[in-house]
Amino acid sequence: MRTPIARRAMLGAGATLAIATPAFAFPDQPVRIVVPWNAGGATDVISRALASAMAPLLGQPVVVDNRPGANGAVGAQFVASARPDGHTLFVASAETHSVNPLVYSRLAYDPVAGFEPVTVFANGPFALVVRSGLGADTLDAFVTLARSRPGQLTYASWGIGSTSQLAAASVIQHAGLDLLHVPFTGAAPAYTALVAAQVDAMFMNAGPAEALARDGRVKILGIGSAQRVPLLPAVPTLRELGMPLDAANWFALLGPARTPPAAVARIAATSSEALRTPSVLEVFRAQGIVPVGLSPEETRTFITADREHLGPIVRSLNIRLD
Template sequence: MTGMIGRRGALALGGAALLGKGAAGQGAWNPDRPLRMLVGFPAGGVTDVIARVAAEGMAARLGQPVIVDNRAGAGGNIAAAQAARAAPDGHTLLLATNNSHGANPALYQNIGFDPVRDFTPVALLASITNVLVVHPSLPARNVAELVELAKARPGRMNFASAAVGAAGHLVGEMFKTRTGTDIVHVPFRGAAPAQTEVVAGRVEMLFGTLQTVLEPVRAGQLRALAVTSLARVPQLPEVPTLAETVIPGFSADAWFALFGPAGMGEGVTARLNAAARDALADPALRARLTDQGFAVHVGTPAELRAFVPAEIEKWGEAVRISGARGE
């Protein structure tokens, strides 16, 4: 990823935060009722995993339950729009991703919110790399060989993704553009069927999250050629980054961050940031994420505010290249 999470773990776990000013909650603040954390994806998925770990840890530090509310649909837009309309009193949070605050403004004609104007940044929580995997029968043992093979077979190799406009689709389009290859996108209805087709050898390759592809890679069902983070990951230390192979500077990880509605005050934002930071510094909670492939790096509100516009541009460019349109 670019900017503040360009290297895994590069974010400081503390530091002064230049917080946005608002009407609510100046000075010390504690919630007086349960908090709601809106999540734009179904229970059990990658986003839901980090939401529930963060909610558990923050609840212990805030003295109130933090209820995860899954409002799936439109790539996270439904949950984000609800969060944007909530009162800025600290009791409603959004677990945002590089969908709602990255690709979606370009992918959908009307997302129902402005990802910059309508939110108060609280903290980036974590990221997870995407992994370029191929079927083991493919005669390409590294990225350079894959690019050479694709150029020798223009329009005759395929890559799978969970859906049109999904992260795996957009990363694939970035890869094609940066390598000058013609690889055909094949969308499926979810990450599981997309990966199943690659494991079966009916589709040659995909970009899947580390959490989902790790076990098939370890079992020899898939061959990992590269990761999309700027640094290698401890779970696959022998697998190079795309940046160190054929695409210098390339990064395209999935990320997860907390936002409140616009106008949330300094005291509220600072308290929520501290709760998130302390929660994910807890060794047991942190391990529940790192064991599944997440890189935890809780940053300041100011860092998150500076980070989002660049992500909107990066993922938006991929959407424009792909010609994808949200449904």
């Protein structure tokens, strides 16, 4: 799902930012990181780990504020309207800043003009998994089975227009498959349906995929990252298996538009340093998340490229969510 520009932007674990931390009085109050999803999900978990590591480096509390709703739009609108002083940040993702602008004709926030890029801090590769008992334990076997039963195999996602659907659509288009899409209202019910053999396949986050595969409840066919991930070292990438595709979500810190450059630089540098702490690395590894650490300008370029890349996929599926 990533463009060549985007793939180069994903720097991997241990990446650092060559940004000098200026000496100025920021922050002078607690910093709030708005997560536009419910507590307990992967985005929330990694954001809290990052916030905890950033707090001592900034000398101020860093609190996570969950504001779910409208596919991330509730939290995005809140931050876009916040005072642009660096003390309110947003955890953006492909859903909020690449997909939403493509599937909604009207948004309550402007994903470009409403935000100041700070850093892409993580890459969350998706794993392509199939239900236990499907009889396809490799990607080649799954493709062969799907081609022999056009329109009969099903794949789940955590919603119409979600990154899980778009990842599957990329594989379907590349391999010339005919699969039936079964959207759910979130990741948890989609996972439950897969384990219960109500659907045949899906792209899911690497952390849950590893846990379910360890218990024998699903079979992982491939990982959608440019390189193998530490959590699943034996699982080949889609590229290794002959599919030149990436399937992943990304996570970025953004501030409201007109956030002072000095504050942006301080947050970006602090985030980069926090990503190297053992506590953050352990949480990320358990979730199958890869630390990144892009500069503000690289972040702006990356988000633009990702949105442009996903446009043709969304248009081919004729997705509108108004």
